[in-house]
Amino acid sequence: MTQAVIVARQFDDAEQQRKASDLGMWVFLATEVLFFGGLFTAYIATRLHDPQAFAIASRLTNVTLGSINTGVLLTSSLMMALAVRATKLGSGRAALGFLCATAVLGVAFLGIKFTEYVLDYHDHLVPILDFSHPGPHAGGVENFFYLYFFMTGLHSIHMIVGIVVVTVLAVMTARRRFTPDYFTPVELGGLYWHLVDIVWIFLYPLLYLVSRT
Amino acid sequence: MSTDGPSQGANSAPSGGSAAAKPQAWGDHASNDGPPRGANSAPAGGSAAAKPQARGNDASAGPMPTPRSYLDDGFSLWSWFSSVDHKRIAILYAVSITLFFFTGGVAATLIRLELITPAGDFVSAETYNKLFTMHGVIMVWFFLIPSIPSTFGNFLVPLMIGARDLAFPKLNLLSWYLYIAGGLFTVGALIAGGVDTGWTFYTPFSTMFSNTHVIAAVTGVFVVGFSSILTGLNFIVTIHKMRAPGMTWFRLPLFIWAMYATSIIFVLATPVLAITLFLLAIERFAGVGVFDPALGGDPLLFQHLFWFYSHPAVYVMILPAMGVASEIITCYARKDIFAYRSMAFAVLAIAIIGFLVWGHHMFVSGQSIYAGMVFSILTFLVAIPSAIKVFNWTATLYKGSIHFDAPMLYLLGFVGLFTIGGMTGLFLASLALDVHLHDTYFVIAHFHYIMVGGSVMAFLGAVHFWWPKITGRMYSDRWARFAAIIVFVGFNLTFFPQFLLGYLGMPRRYHEYPPEFQVLNVLSSAGASVLAVGYLLPLFYLFWSLKYGPRAGSNPWRATGLEWQTPSPPPVENFAAIPVVTAPPYQYSAMEIAPQPPRSRSAPAPRERGEGPGEGIPGKDAV
Numbered sequence A: 001m002t003q004a005v006i007v008a009r010q011f012d013d014a015e016q017q018r019k020a021s022d023l024g025m026w027v028f029l030a031t032e033v034l035f036f037g038g039l040f041t042a043y044i045a046t047r048l049h050d051p052q053a054f055a056i057a058s059r060l061t062n063v064t065l066g067s068i069n070t071g072v073l074l075t076s077s078l079m080m081a082l083a084v085r086a087t088k089l090g091s092g093r094a095a096l097g098f099l100c101a102t103a104v105l106g107v108a109f110l111g112i113k114f115t116e117y118v119l120d121y122h123d124h125l126v127p128i129l130d131f132s133h134p135g136p137h138a139g140g141v142e143n144f145f146y147l148y149f150f151m152t153g154l155h156s157i158h159m160i161v162g163i164v165v166v167t168v169l170a171v172m173t174a175r176r177r178f179t180p181d182y183f184t185p186v187e188l189g190g191l192y193w194h195l196v197d198i199v200w201i202f203l204y205p206l207l208y209l210v211s212r213t
Numbered sequence B: 001m002s003t004d005g006p007s008q009g010a011n012s013a014p015s016g017g018s019a020a021a022k023p024q025a026w027g028d029h030a031s032n033d034g035p036p037r038g039a040n041s042a043p044a045g046g047s048a049a050a051k052p053q054a055r056g057n058d059a060s061a062g063p064m065p066t067p068r069s070y071l072d073d074g075f076s077l078w079s080w081f082s083s084v085d086h087k088r089i090a091i092l093y094a095v096s097i098t099l100f101f102f103t104g105g106v107a108a109t110l111i112r113l114e115l116i117t118p119a120g121d122f123v124s125a126e127t128y129n130k131l132f133t134m135h136g137v138i139m140v141w142f143f144l145i146p147s148i149p150s151t152f153g154n155f156l157v158p159l160m161i162g163a164r165d166l167a168f169p170k171l172n173l174l175s176w177y178l179y180i181a182g183g184l185f186t187v188g189a190l191i192a193g194g195v196d197t198g199w200t201f202y203t204p205f206s207t208m209f210s211n212t213h214v215i216a217a218v219t220g221v222f223v224v225g226f227s228s229i230l231t232g233l234n235f236i237v238t239i240h241k242m243r244a245p246g247m248t249w250f251r252l253p254l255f256i257w258a259m260y261a262t263s264i265i266f267v268l269a270t271p272v273l274a275i276t277l278f279l280l281a282i283e284r285f286a287g288v289g290v291f292d293p294a295l296g297g298d299p300l301l302f303q304h305l306f307w308f309y310s311h312p313a314v315y316v317m318i319l320p321a322m323g324v325a326s327e328i329i330t331c332y333a334r335k336d337i338f339a340y341r342s343m344a345f346a347v348l349a350i351a352i353i354g355f356l357v358w359g360h361h362m363f364v365s366g367q368s369i370y371a372g373m374v375f376s377i378l379t380f381l382v383a384i385p386s387a388i389k390v391f392n393w394t395a396t397l398y399k400g401s402i403h404f405d406a407p408m409l410y411l412l413g414f415v416g417l418f419t420i421g422g423m424t425g426l427f428l429a430s431l432a433l434d435v436h437l438h439d440t441y442f443v444i445a446h447f448h449y450i451m452v453g454g455s456v457m458a459f460l461g462a463v464h465f466w467w468p469k470i471t472g473r474m475y476s477d478r479w480a481r482f483a484a485i486i487v488f489v490g491f492n493l494t495f496f497p498q499f500l501l502g503y504l505g506m507p508r509r510y511h512e513y514p515p516e517f518q519v520l521n522v523l524s525s526a527g528a529s530v531l532a533v534g535y536l537l538p539l540f541y542l543f544w545s546l547k548y549g550p551r552a553g554s555n556p557w558r559a560t561g562l563e564w565q566t567p568s569p570p571p572v573e574n575f576a577a578i579p580v581v582t583a584p585p586y587q588y589s590a591m592e593i594a595p596q597p598p599r600s601r602s603a604p605a606p607r608e609r610g611e612g613p614g615e616g617i618p619g620k621d622a623v
Helices: A016-048 A051-060 A063-089 A092-122 A138-174 A184-208 B014-027 B038-042 B046-051 B077-082 B086-114 B127-162 B169-191 B205-209 B214-241 B253-285 B299-330 B340-356 B369-397 B408-427 B431-437 B443-470 B477-504 B514-549 B588-593 B605-609
Strands: none
Touching: A016 A051, A016 B253, A016 B299, A051 A138, A063 A092, A063 A138, A063 A184, A063 B086, A092 A138, A092 A184, A138 A184, A184 B431, B014 B477, B038 B299, B077 B086, B077 B408, B086 B127, B086 B443, B086 B514, B127 B169, B127 B214, B127 B253, B127 B299, B127 B443, B169 B214, B205 B214, B214 B253, B253 B299, B253 B340, B299 B340, B299 B369, B299 B408, B340 B369, B369 B408, B369 B431, B369 B605, B408 B431, B408 B443, B408 B477, B443 B477, B443 B514, B477 B514
């Protein structure tokens, strides 16, 4: 049952290979945090310039769909965690199911997000394409929506990458490529998925909940 | 001649000695009881049996199976472009950054030509703007930042820690392709008409007013950033996870510490630049954004984000140079590095504090005076670990038996020039003084002392130090020392007058200036031509050495360090068997005390010995 793990030529053994891959993923996630970190800094600076505009603009977002999406994404993260666990325990069928669920929920998230974008477009809230806002804070509101589309758009790109990764992992699982001794790709895919999830956990209150109390 | 190992015979050169010691260590590998690494590196000890096996000048002609050198692992261009061997990728990088270095140098030449006369008569103001932008963009992102990490880091990190390759060889190759892709974008932008924003791309000029190819240039820099990130990621993982048995953190060569600190900056700072340039490009493209005050944005936000990357990037340029200095100075002083641990911690301290000083680029930008004070204090703090390094290099030299070979000349120059560059940095860190000096030639002179006097000198020193290891050939030491002196003289002649110009008030980035500044500008331009000669010379004698240079042997400098214990050029797998490390690095003092073969001058043996004897003593033969 335990197949020999293929060890690349530069490594001494499977354990070293696994630990190196793990660390590499964590370092990559650190770069992702800093990548989004620059955006969050831009958000803070722009919001401090015109806090009222951000309060107004935030109320124009579709909080219902945003909240549903938060639930969808958190559930997908749970599925991913279960998939990693199932792979470690060697139950390939369960892992396959959980991975498929993760991918489906990811696609659902993107679908809801796209619906939101369409609704925003009909509300003339898309800078560059079609934006109009009455009142003195138009500039600030436009900047909010610029950041809104930039941040959620970048997040969606990460989601697309994540869905592709999860799909590949599902195919590999179906082909019984993983064993309790070798599950690094699933684990790393999981780490990436959780990072994308965590980014959303920051985006959601910053974009949808600025002034909803 | 040796007391703790079989004699090597009278004909053995110092280099042969340590190479011959290698099989002994590898043979003992399985028993986990290898001799101390320092002892391995010493000329004493080693298997004389390997000696007669030395072949003629053709590495592949030996009767015994010998480890194939990485240079012999395929000769087609594709075998290079598709290689995941860290040594070959290092060569790919070396060739590409050299091309970019001379491209950036051409721009600098034109700048200095324009500045010979006070009138703007050689190029127009717009062309001048494009020239200094081209010079800055190419030199910063396509030469200085990748220079030592991507070439020597790539080549040496696995060799120095006793690994077969970096942790992720394919990512390593990808990083080179990203570098080239970024380079093509940027060069394309420059050919298509240039960019006039300066390498800093300050908004709102870059987003609203410049009529040049900003987006293409920015895209190039964005792409090349990911090349840096991948290199940094690879180094961090490799240094953490792939050290040879016994290679503890405090047995790492200081070059590795420097690479580690550099990689942290690559990984944590570069993504911020990436997102900043992304925002800039969208803002320029779409006319909506967060940097332009006319759009409700904040240009200072851009400066904060830009310098959050670009100041640490300055340390990306100097930390590897410090690592090179620590390797070379200790070798040619024949003395252990002074205060090893403080050197290691100093590198980390510079990297960490370096993340917190970016605001000193913005003292006159209108940022809060309290922010200015904090940034000023933090900037002064960086001087402490930097001074620790300079003092420790000096203390390493103290009572050392110093050999003035070419690499050492470069690195002695490095220490002096870095000290001047660092000290003038303190002028600029002072809030009141900076108001006077900001945006003058004093700043130009300061950072060129760090980047050219520091980084480029160290880069050239590293080229000369590791050339025998990388190519297996010796260059002409006489010519190399001559070039080193030319570079030093030319450099000072070019940039010292700029301190005076800046102090007298000449601003940067103008193609005209008042006539009273002409003498100093002519001096500077004259120096630049001397410097150009100094940079071109190595091209000739180094290429000459590739064909005609004598074989180097595995360890021509009698240096310690694992990279010197494998043949030159190293075999594809780096080591016939992974070495076991049992001692800290830099065992030079012990080597000097131990009896050793007679030595007339600084490590002359390989050059005089001519081809053959020390070359590529095969580890496998004796095992």
